[in-house]
Amino acid sequence: xxxxxxxxxxxxxxxxxxxxxxxxxxxxxxxxxxxxxxxxxxxxxxxxxxxxxxxxxxxxxxxxxxxxxxxxxxxxxxxxxxxxxxxxxxxxxxxxxxxxxxxxxxxxxxxxxxxxx
Amino acid sequence: xxxxxxxxxxxxxxxxxxxxxxxxxxxxxxxxxxxxxxxxxxxxxxxxxxxxxxxxxxxxxxxxxxxxxxxxxxxxxxxxxxxxxxxxxxxxxxxxxxxxxxxxxxx
Numbered sequence: 001x002x003x004x005x006x007x008x009x010x011x012x013x014x015x016x017x018x019x020x021x022x023x024x025x026x027x028x029x030x031x032x033x034x035x036x037x038x039x040x041x042x043x044x045x046x047x048x049x050x051x052x053x054x055x056x057x058x059x060x061x062x063x064x065x066x067x068x069x070x071x072x073x074x075x076x077x078x079x080x081x082x083x084x085x086x087x088x089x090x091x092x093x094x095x096x097x098x099x100x101x102x103x104x105x106x107x108x109x110x111x112x113x114x115x116x117x
Numbered sequence: 118x119x120x121x122x123x124x125x126x127x128x129x130x131x132x133x134x135x136x137x138x139x140x141x142x143x144x145x146x147x148x149x150x151x152x153x154x155x156x157x158x159x160x161x162x163x164x165x166x167x168x169x170x171x172x173x174x175x176x177x178x179x180x181x182x183x184x185x186x187x188x189x190x191x192x193x194x195x196x197x198x199x200x201x202x203x204x205x206x207x208x209x210x211x212x213x214x215x216x217x218x219x220x221x222x223x224x
Binding site: 100 | 148149151153155159160161162163166167170172202204206208211212213214215216217218
C-alpha cells in the first residue's frame, strides 16, 4: 500500500523557518515526481512546489519562490520542503503527493503550519 | 498563469439527483485536467484524471468530460457520502492551478 506521511508542522513566528518532511513507502519513490500542496484556513487548494524524480528539476509557485525550497532524498524515500521567511499567509495544512502527468495520485494526511506571533 | 473557474460555488441537492459541476480554463489545456474530492479534515482524493478517466476504486456514478477550456464533473446519483468540496486542477503548464472549489451538500 502506498503511504505518505508528513511531519514537521508547527507554530512558528513570522520570519521564522521550518522544514517539512514526507516519508514515503509502498512504491518506488525514485520513479515519481512529487508535489507539495497547501490549504489555508477557509481557502481552497494551492499548489506549492514540484520536484522531478532525480531532483534535477524543481518548480515553485511565485508566492513562495525564494523563500521555500523543495528537495528529496531518494535513498531515504523522503521529500522535504524547507520554508524560510515565513508569513502569516503561509499558515495552512501542507500535503505531499505523488504526481503523474495527469494528476496528483496519492496524498498524505497533511501537516499543519501556523505562522503567528 | 492559467485561471480556472468553477460553477456553481455551492450546491445543495437531494439524494439520488444528478449533479453537474463545470470548470472553465482561461486558455486551452487539452485534457490535462483532474478532479478531486476533499471531505472536512481529510486529504484530497483524485476522482478523475485526464479529464475523463475514472481513478481506480472511485464509484462509477462519478464521470468527467471535456477538453480544451470547458470541463464537467457529473455525479449521476448523489449519495450522502458525496458531501464534500470538489476541485478541478490543471496540469497543462506551470504554475499548476486549482479551481476555487464547489461545496456540495445534501438537501
